[in-house]
Amino acid sequence: MTKDLNYYIGIDLGGTKIKGALLDDKCNIIYSHIIDTQAELGKEKIISNVIEVINFLINKSSFNKTNIKYIGIAIAGIVDSNNGTIVFADNLKINNYNISKEIEEKFNVKVKIINDANASVLAEYYYGEGLGFKNIVMLTIGTGIGGGIILNENLFLGNGSAGAEIGHMVIFYNGIKCACGRRGCFEKYASTTAIKEMTKRFMQKHSESKMWEIGSIENITSKLPFDYKDIDDTANMIFNEYIDYLACGLVNIANIFRPEVIILGGGITNQGDKLIKALQNKIDNNVIAHNNTPKVKLVIAKFSEMSGVIGAICNIIKR
Numbered sequence: 523m524t525k526d527l528n529y530y531i532g533i534d535l536g537g538t539k540i541k542g543a544l545l546d547d548k549c550n551i552i553y554s555h556i557i558d559t560q561a562e563l564g565k566e567k568i569i570s571n572v573i574e575v576i577n578f579l580i581n582k583s584s585f586n587k588t589n590i591k592y593i594g595i596a597i598a599g600i601v602d603s604n605n606g607t608i609v610f611a612d613n614l615k616i617n618n619y620n621i622s623k624e625i626e627e628k629f630n631v632k633v634k635i636i637n638d639a640n641a642s643v644l645a646e647y648y649y650g651e652g653l654g655f656k657n658i659v660m661l662t663i664g665t666g667i668g669g670g671i672i673l674n675e676n677l678f679l680g681n682g683s684a685g686a687e688i689g690h691m692v693i694f695y696n697g698i699k700c701a702c703g704r705r706g707c708f709e710k711y712a713s714t715t716a717i718k719e720m721t722k723r724f725m726q727k728h729s730e731s732k733m734w735e736i737g738s739i740e741n742i743t744s745k746l747p748f749d750y751k752d753i754d755d756t757a758n759m760i761f762n763e764y765i766d767y768l769a770c771g772l773v774n775i776a777n778i779f780r781p782e783v784i785i786l787g788g789g790i791t792n793q794g795d796k797l798i799k800a801l802q803n804k805i806d807n808n809v810i811a812h813n814n815t816p817k818v819k820l821v822i823a824k825f826s827e828m829s830g831v832i833g834a835i836c837n838i839i840k841r
């Protein structure tokens with residue numbers, strides 16, 4: 523490492539993990555460090571954990587601290603990037619808190635924050651599966667569903683940066699209650715949490731299911747129905763129902779934005795081709811005017827684990 527280069531620290535502050543990395547000015551990760559968020563211990567602990575990750579990354583570097591030009595933080599929640607405030611972060615239980623000021627004062631390095639799903643779509647747009655496309659929608663499927671939207675080569679934020687909440691698009695009127703206050707939101711049917719809930723429901727109805735090999739309902743993972751779908755009817759039913767829900771949301775997105783590409787990120791993408799093929803087929807056959815208009819391509823994200831970290835730095839050096 524030469525001394526006159528610029529380096530960046532990217533942080534992804536999520537509900538379960540804090541991921542951090544030192545990056546160069548091409549967004550290459552030099553090394554990384556991941557710890558538990560410990561969100562249940564409250565705001566002070568969360569912030570001290572963020573500081574711990576940043577300290578680790580700085581102390582590991584062989585160069586002077588002044589080579590670090592910026593700290594970028596991707597946050598699971600609605601943020602005001604202009605003043606550095608976390609406006610509303612439900613799973614961190616942090617509202618109206620100026621995280622940038624606190625971190626800036628601690629390290630004497632400038633800080634810029636961004637929503638984590640917006641960071642992820644930037645990472646894919648500049649360095650991943652979105653490269654070369656003008657209109658991109660990215661969905662990060664985890665405990666909830668995060669959305670990031672690039673329209674005409676610009677990140678769409680909405681008023682107060684509160685837009686792109688694709689997970690809270692209703693796909694089932696009067697359906698399952700959501701933490702946002704409405705019923706039937708997309709993420710209540712298509713997140714990994716939703717798969718687990720659905721699997722639980724189906725298993726309780728089907729005592730003959732081979733999935734009972736796991737012993738107890740407590741051992742259900744979001745992978746389970748995927749692992750059993752070729753040898754178990756119940757698992758196959760869950761798979762098909764899940765695909766229908768996810769496809770319903772994807773076709774809505776395709777009809778509204780008509781992006782060249784929809785990128786899927788998050789743990790669910792480990793299911794790979796099985797998942798993409800089934801979904802692509804439904805998009806191709808259900809998007810409006812599908813016989814007369816360009817296709818909407820569905821792909822799996824290039825950056826899974828570190829997309830928020832990379833995107834937090836793209837947000838600084840590319841925009």
Ligand SMILES: [Zn+2]
Pocket residue numbers: 689690691700701702703704707
């Ligand atoms: Zn909702």
